[in-house]
Amino acid sequence: MSDARxxxxxxxxxxxxxxxxxxxxxxxxxxxxxxxxxxxxxxxxVFETIGxxxxxxxxxxxxxxxxxxxxxxxxxxxxxxxxxxxAVQAVLAAVDPAPExxxxxxxxxxxxxxxxxxGWVRAAPAPDMSDARTRGVAxxxxxxxxxxxxxxxxxxxxxxxxxxxxxxxxxxxxxxxxSGAEDVIFVSSDGAVLEGPTASVVLxxxxxxxxxxxxxxxxxxxxxxxxxxxxxxxxxxxxxxxVQAHELTETDHIWLVSSVRLCAPVRSxxxxxxxxxxxxxxQMLMWxxxxxx
Ligand code: PLP
Numbered sequence: 273m274s275d276a277r278x279x280x281x282x283x284x285x286x287x288x289x290x291x292x293x294x295x296x297x298x299x300x301x302x303x304x305x306x307x308x309x310x311x312x313x314x315x316x317x318v319f320e321t322i323g324x325x326x327x328x329x330x331x332x333x334x335x336x337x338x339x340x341x342x343x344x345x346x347x348x349x350x351x352x353x354x355x356x357x358x359a360v361q362a363v364l365a366a367v368d369p370a371p372e373x374x375x376x377x378x379x380x381x382x383x384x385x386x387x388x389x390x391g392w393v394r395a396a397p398a399p400d401m402s403d404a405r406t407r408g409v410a411x412x413x414x415x416x417x418x419x420x421x422x423x424x425x426x427x428x429x430x431x432x433x434x435x436x437x438x439x440x441x442x443x444x445x446x447x448x449x450x451s452g453a454e455d456v457i458f459v460s461s462d463g464a465v466l467e468g469p470t471a472s473v474v475l476x477x478x479x480x481x482x483x484x485x486x487x488x489x490x491x492x493x494x495x496x497x498x499x500x501x502x503x504x505x506x507x508x509x510x511x512x513x514x515v516q517a518h519e520l521t522e523t524d525h526i527w528l529v530s531s532v533r534l535c536a537p538v539r540s541x542x543x544x545x546x547x548x549x550x551x552x553x554x555q556m557l558m559w560x561x562x563x564x565x
Contacts, residue, residue, distance in 0.1 A: 274300040276396035277367040279359050284379050284391030285349035294355035295393070297366065309390055311380025315437030317390075318342035322360070323398065323531040324373035328564040329360055330531060331494040338434060338492065339377060345433035349389060351379055356393070363395040372398040374532045378436065401533045404454075405557055408539030408548050409528060411468075412453040413517065414444055420464035420514065423489035431489035441469030455528055457520070457541075464488055465515040468528045472496035474535075475515070476508075476525035476549060485512040495529040495560070502559035506552070525549040527556075534560045 283294035298304055311317035319342075320335045329335075336353045343351050360375055367373060373395055380390045423431035444456045457473055458466040465484050467473055472493030474483050481503045486492045500510040520526060524547040526538040535556050537548040 281391030287349035317380030342433040404536035471528035
């Protein structure tokens with residue numbers, strides 16, 4: 273028996289008629305997707321992963337807003353955010369409590385020819401991230417194969433959307449693991465730092481925390497936004513801008529940040545050992561675990 277809970281969202285967008293609450297509980301161990309679902313056959317959908325700490329979904333509204341922004345980039349119908357909001361609350365009320373959970377929201381274009389989107393919400397215990405948070409991660413920089421302005425020059429590549437076609441991101445992680453590393457920082461073909469396959473990149477240069485700007489064809493990170501608010505409260509200045517790849521070699525303080533991992537310091541980059549900023553990491557982790565917006 274799975275310790276996950278799953279809700280099918282029957283009215284995920286304004287295209288589907290509203291029925292009751294717009295979602296219902298289903299058996300988490302039973303099949304629910306048809307083999308013709310375009311989410312499965314083409315990776316044609318969008319998703320969100322939300323961290324839940326002590327029952328509180330973190331940054332719920334920003335996640336829902338990003339789901340809507342991703343749907344717009346993919347020309348999907350507008351998600352009913354009130355339905356998704358209520359579905360997240362309902363799945364959290366149903367799942368067995370745990371100190372950390374993860375909730376995944378998926379919206380696909382639906383079955384071939386059906387003109388009806390598919391949606392579901394799944395809550396499950398979060399994977400244990402304590403090692404990455406405390407020991408740090410060994411990271412490899414990898415060429416993403418396009419320029420940092422690709423979102424503007426080729427919008428059909430869907431940069432900036434959190435869409436379900438993550439096969440490239442997963443392949444990059446496997447490549448890193450084959451090379452003895454644990455994670456990846458993508459760099460554009462014109463030398464800009466982008467993001468990780470499942471995380472935003474934050475680095476400290478002096479008393480400033482820096483992250484690649486969202487004009488660099490990357491996903492706007494909800495955790496990065498929270499890390500910056502924490503840093504401001506700690507008296508550090510923060511800036512989103514183009515980050516040149518060589519700047520990664522000029523600092524010992526780099527983090528990968530994302531919803532369920534929260535923040536993981538980079539222990540080594542391309543084989544070079546880094547002195548991690550343990551004090552700031554601990555401060556950020558505590559702040560991220562205690563605040564929910
Ligand atoms: N960038 C990418 C490509 C991601 O997949 C993710 C999260 O999965 C992030 C950044 C971090 O986003 P968030 O902090 O909202 O989880």
